[in-house]
Amino acid sequence: MNASLSTLKKDGQTLLWHGLALIPLVKAHGSPLRLTHLPSIGQRIHQARSWFKAAMQQNDHGGKYHYTYCLKASSLRCIVDEVLMHDCHLEASGSVDMAMIQQLIDQQQLPTDRMIMCNGYKTHDYLHAMMAMHQSGQVKVVPILDSQSEFHRLASGTQQNKEAMTLGLRIATMHDQTSRHGIAPDQVQSFVSDEVIPATWAKLVMVHAFMEGGMDGSEAYLRTLKGVIDCYVALKPICPDLNLLNLGGSLPIQDDLAPGRNQSGIIRGIVDLLTTTCREQSVDVPDLVTEFGSYTVSESGAYLFQVLDEKTQAKGPAWYQIDSSIITTLPDTWAKKKVFPCEAINHLDGERQMAQIVGLTCDKDDYYPEQNLPLLPVGEALYVGMFHTGAYQEGLSGYGGMKHCMIPAAKHLVIDGHSQVRVYAQPQPPEQMLQLLEGDSGHAEP
Known part of the structure; x- marks a missing residue:
């Protein structure tokens, strides 16, 4: 064998x-x-939570950890039902994902305290589904802005809402021709100051990091993550509702780990970097969000x-x-x-x-x-x-x-x-x- x-x-x-x-x-x-x-799905979720709990306690991180499942990894209903049994949030990528989530809500399978992270390009149907779900108040919808134009298109349909829509902001982390996602770091602060903060219909609650190679724990990964943490540190003083750092990308499974690395060590390195950076700048440490698809299933x-x-x-x-x-x-x-x-x-x-x-x-x-x-x-x-x-x-x-x-x-x-x-x-x-x-x-x- x-x-x-x-x-x-x-x-x-x-x-x-x-x-x-x-x-x-x-x-x-x-x-x-x-x-x-x-059963292996629940085991993976429990294991990740225990690793984050240990790392956060070790670094005196007093915040929360939110485990999110990416529907695109597998949308089979048997898998989604199993994930929801373990109190997970969900990440959507398009309008069909939102239709599935609405079906779960209608069937009373999705508690009202769950967050729905909306990644990906926001088509007309996708935006409409987000706004309708937000207006219903059944779950907490968090559109993660991939561009400034998405903010403008959301603005046209959400200004009449009674409750402000919670938003995330994806920070661009790669520079090759196919890495098209996110807002450039040098544009983030002016965009938030000039457009997001004055918008009464919205409040920024999340900064989103995503590295194409996932959470591999390498020096290159940590350097890139540090840049996103720096964006959070710069925005927090002017955005009091900002309290979530979404790490994006999946944790490597056992057979994908680089030699000499382990999953708990990768998580410890991330939490240590976050808490150290925030304390050096006298900024509150954010709660952590992960979007684990491959790792989960x-x-x-x-x-x-x-x-x-x-x-x-x-x-x-x-x-x-x-x-x-x-x-x-x-x-x-x-x-x-x-x-x-x-x-x-x-x-x-x-x-x-x-x-x-x-x-x-x-x-x-x-x-x-x-x-x-x-x-x-x-x-x-x-x-x-x-x-x-x-x-x-x-x-x-x-x-x-x-x-x-x-x-x-x-x-x-x-x-x-x-x-x-x-x-x-x-x-x-x-x-x-x-x-x-x-x-x-x-x-x-x-």
């Missing part, structure tokens, strides 16, 4: 994932098989595949043909060259060889880099698993939609807190795919 992660454990010849035996699942439900393990996801065949090469590793597609199930593997933990789930003590996993499509990119896997046994099935796949993959590949080379979506199982397994979605039938291709052709325009 070549995986050394806390979520995986060897049990004789087979693999356990979160303590769950995997072979019985593929025997009962077939493959390919997608798994979502809900990555370890809750897995895919199981059967190796259908082996194809040898004159040179190089063998090809292991699986019964699905790497491209359509895990698009980050080819789009971003992301590495997911990979391991056989049976025949773990068998002789091994280096093999590349290949998918069913005719695309040359439909493969996964070589792994040390058991030899394909004669007359017996070999299954492999891809783990920590719970974030972003269904959104990128299109949940329930058409896939490259018409590869159907896998059967999807959900495991709850009592280790009960339920079918969340059956294997995608050809009839559904064909119906999608027909579109509305059967309904003529009047």
